[in-house]
Amino acid sequence: QVQLQESGPGLVRSSQTLSLTCTVSGASLAGTDYDWSWIRESGGKGQKWLGTILHTGGTRIDTPFRNRLTISKDTSKNQFTMYLSSVTPEDAGVYDCTRGVGLQDDRRGQGTQVSLSA
Numbered sequence: 737q738v739q740l741q742e743s744g745p746g747l748v749r750s751s752q753t754l755s756l757t758c759t760v761s762g763a764s765l766a767g768t769d770y771d772w773s774w775i776r777e778s779g780g781k782g783q784k785w786l787g788t789i790l791h792t793g794g795t796r797i798d799t800p801f802r803n804r805l806t807i808s809k810d811t812s813k814n815q816f817t818m819y820l821s822s823v824t825p826e827d828a829g830v831y832d833c834t835r836g837v838g839l840q841d842d843r844r845g846q847g848t849q850v851s852l853s854a
Contacts, residue, residue, distance in 0.1 A: 738762035740833050740845035747851050748827075754820040758833030758845060759813070766811040767791065771837050774807065774818045777847075778829025785838045789816050796837075828852045 744756035758772070765772065773788040787797040789807045797805050801820070809816035820827060828851050834841035 738835065738843045740835065740843055742831060742833050742845045742848040744831075744848060744850070746849055747853055748823055749853050750824055751822055754823050754827065754850060755817060756831055756833075756848065756850075757815050757817045759815050760835075761814070763835070763843075764811070765809050765814050765816060770835050772809070772816050773834045773836055773838070773841065775832050775834060775839060776827075776829045777832070778826070783839055786820075787818065788837050823852060825852045 739761045741759045742756055743759065748754045763770065768791045771788050771790045774786045775783050776786055777783045785798055786801055787795060787805050787807050789795050789809050795807050804821045806819045807816060816833070830847040830849050832847045833845045835843040
């Protein structure tokens, strides 16, 4: 059974970098069959795709985040991590890691709430 679990701080100070890690079990990030993504839901705005790390190791980042978001993976730990710099209150929300691209996924973590402080 494939499971994804997000981890990271629930509270981040404005202007700092938010780092969230997704730990995958039941599937290997070293495989070539799947890509892995981060999405966010916040403030009644619905779900928004942030970026994807491809099975090749390359990334695709949604345009508004290209200057602030980095995604990497550690196949030895079977984890992938997002780094979102210069966070503002608009970055608060529930972050999910998924297996898939964009908002098309077949597995998703439980989500982790991130709040911003001044």
